[in-house]
Amino acid sequence: MALELTTDQARLIARLRRRWPEAELRVHHRSWGVIVEVRAGGRTLSLTALDGAGRIEDERRLAWAA
Numbered sequence: 181m182a183l184e185l186t187t188d189q190a191r192l193i194a195r196l197r198r199r200w201p202e203a204e205l206r207v208h209h210r211s212w213g214v215i216v217e218v219r220a221g222g223r224t225l226s227l228t229a230l231d232g233a234g235r236i237e238d239e240r241r242l243a244w245a246a
Contacts, residue, residue: 183232188234193205193216196216196226199218206219212231213232
């Protein structure tokens, strides 16, 4: 599946890279779009969903497990 990012989606990716410059960005393809996962130190730091219509599901910071 090919997904062309909108300007807002591309800006979001740039913000994620600035916030966590050493982190790994993983992209998980889904039928409706992609999930962008930010990982560092073996942990997921953030999840964001981007759909093919240009919408962005708000970034979610994940709380550390207790």
